[in-house]
Structures are given as structure tokens and as C-alpha cells.
Amino acid sequence: ELIAEQTNSDGRTVFLCTHNLTEAQRLCDVVGVIDRGWLRAVGAPETLARQMWERIWVDLRLAAAPAESTVAGLKALPFVSAVQADSAQLAVELGSENDIADLIALLVAQQERVLAVVPRAHTLEDIYFRLQSHDEGEEAQ
Incomplete structure (x- = not known):
């Protein structure tokens, strides 16, 4: 909490070296991921996630179970x-x-009542392990 106070109130830059990725994601605007002495990625966690995952998952809560025709209609969409x-x-x-907007429009057109839409966010831990698996795949080749 002291680190967050210092950076926000005084406009200071703080370099934080930690293995606690949850803490780093909570405190840092920009992160660098170092693996085996090499800087693998630098950027805001949200930016790094968008670069690593082209597709996204969205969780929706409806007022009732969707009709089978709605689910079939979703599966037929080219962007799903x-x-x-x-x-x-x-x-x-x-x-x-x-x-997301087109997805919601289709659900509303199918008379589905959408109560919540939550895009899944990748964590810094997800990013780290994605970098790890990518690097291991390159070493195997």
C-alpha cells in the first residue's frame, strides 16, 4: 500500500522486482517479464494480453437458460x-x-434477456506462463 501511495501521490516511478505476479499486476502500470535472464516482454498487462491472445472469452448471465436455437445461432456466427x-x-x-456488441444484438434479437456481460481478463500469471510455454516450444524445435 505504501508503494501505491508513493507513486500515485508524488508522481514517482518505482521499480519493483517480485515473483508475486498478483502483486505486480495490482501495483504496476507497466511490467517487464524476465525469464532466465532475458527480458521477454514489456508493457501494460492489458496490452500484453491483447498481443498474446487474439480471441477473447466473454461470460454472460441471462435471465433464463437460452433457447437451443439461440445457442445454435451463436455457434453459426463467423466471429464465434x-x-x-x-x-x-x-x-x-x-x-x-x-x-461483443454484435453478440449482444443477436441475443436481444432472439428475445434473450442479458443481465451481465463480463469479458475475461488475462492475468499477469497467464501472460508469464504463455511466454514460458512459447519459449519451451521454440527450444524443442
Whole structure:
């Protein structure tokens, strides 16, 4: 909390070296990921996530379980890669954040009542492990 106070109130820059990725994501505007002595990535966590994952998952809460025709209609959309339906919950993989409005429009047109829309956010831990798996894949080749 002291670090957050100092940087916000005084406009100071603080370099934080930590293995606690949750803490780093909470405190830092810009992060650098160092792996085995190499700087693998630098940027805001949100920017790094957008660079690493083209597609996004969106969780939706509906007033009731969606009709089968609605789920089939979602699966037929060109920007939808996957749909998971569980009671009044939907998880939909989209091409990009820009597709959320079209997804909602289709649901409303199908008479579905949308109560909540939550895009899934990747954590700094997700980013780190994605970099790790990518590097290990290159070493294997």
C-alpha cells in the first residue's frame, strides 16, 4: 500500500522486482517479464494480453437458460469460435472485443434477456506462463 501511495501521490516511478505476479499486476502500470535472464516482454498487462491472445472469452448471465436455437445461432456466427451453455450462463469465445456488441444484438434479437456481460481478463500469471510455454516450444524445435 505504501508503494501505491508513493507513486500515485508524488508522481514517482518505482521499480519493483517480485515473483508475486498478483502483486505486480495490482501495483504496476507497466511490467517487464524476465525469464532466465532475458527480458521477454514489456508493457501494460492489458496490452500484453491483447498481443498474446487474439480471441477473447466473454461470460454472460441471462435471465433464463437460452433457447437451443439461440445457442445454435451463436455457434453459426463467423466471429464465434466456441459456445458453452450451462443453465442461464453462457461463455462465448469471440474474435475480438469489437464483436461483443454484435453478440449482444443477436441475443436481444432472439428475445434473450442479458443481465451481465463480463469479458475475461488475462492475468499477469497467464501472460508469464504463455511466454514460458512459447519459449519451451521454440527450444524443442
